[in-house]
Amino acid sequence: MAAITMRLPVARKAVGPSAPRGGEKHLVAPGDTITTDTGYMRGHGTYVEEEKLIASVAGAVERVNKLVCVRALKTRYNGEVGDIVVGRITEVQQKRWKVETNSRLDSVLLLSSMNLPGGELRRRSAEDELAMRDYLQEGDLISLGQGVLVQVSPSLVKRQKTHFHDLPCGASVILGNNGFIWIYPTPEQKDEEAGGFTTNLEPVPLSDREVISRLRNCIVALVTQNLMLFDTSILYCYEASLPHQIKDILKPEVMEEIVLETRQRLLDLEG
Incomplete structure (x- = not known):
């Protein structure tokens, strides 16, 4: 007879609504009126009809002085100065590489850079x-060794001062603003004096591969439940998943359970 997995119901603590820092964001859907004030200038994601500024996409309203635009919740990556991105080489050209960065157009990495x-x-x-x-050929991830790449929506990656994190579980993550997340074993020692381009293709031990696989499934669970990705949320989700096997994390009921616990811990942390 085939084995059947059964899980008993458990009491869950009610999770209250979160209060985002910096004030509530104004979310709109296509056709919603943003403002009737004629003093505002129309930006991306908006149009004017009957002296009303109306949203043309679903997203968050952003105001810069008198300019009003709507940043879509699900869209291709739009690069900004200072962003950390993870890219994959798509073509080798004369004195430059073409790089896929999940943007509208391919990026360029010059040989001189x-x-x-x-x-x-x-x-x-x-x-x-x-x-x-x-140095780099088609299919390579820029300056990265062994690890796992997870592609998510760029809107789910929280902007922080640093996007390179060495987690205490024994693995490190690079949270690319373009939605490419790289999970790799934390190096035992960092040679900061060598600098330059390095590629590490050494075999990864089984224990590190298990940690990386668990982190990967936790990130997928957070994305499925539309929770923002940053170092604390990933670590809390990893700790909540420890009672479960790695393959079970992707089960819908387990996903919901560990993400609920993660959300509650984040709310407790905010106070």
Whole structure:
């Protein structure tokens, strides 16, 4: 006979509505009136009809002085200065690489902007141009070694001062603003003096692979329940998933359980 998995119901603590920091965001749907004040200027995601500023997309209203625009909740990545992104090489061209960054257009990485092995600083020569495929080739993730890539909506990645996190569970994550999240084993020692481009293709131990797989499934669970991704939410979700096997995290009822616990801990943390 086939084995049947049964889970007994458990009492859950009621989760109250969260109070976001910095005030409540004004969310609108297509056709909603944003304002009737004619002093505002129309930005992206809006149009004017009968002297009313109306939303053309579903998203959050943003105001910069008199300019009003609507940032769509689900859209392609729109890069900003200072963003941390994880990209994949799609093409090797003359003196540059084309990079997929989940944006509307492919990004460009110039050979002159590439840090050579050992952090060597000099003008790039014809020999460097011929050796471009030795550094990065099609399918490579930029300057990253062994790990797992998770693609999520860019709107679910919370903007923070740093997007590089060494989690206490033994793995590290890079939360790309473009929705590409890289999970990899935390290096035992960081050689900051070497600098430059490095690629680590050493086999990953089983214990590290299990941690990475659990983190990956936790991120998928958070995304499924539309919870923002940042270091604290990922760590809380990881700790909530420990009583379950890695493969069970993707079950709908387990997802809901661990994300509810994560949301409650985040609310308690905010006070």
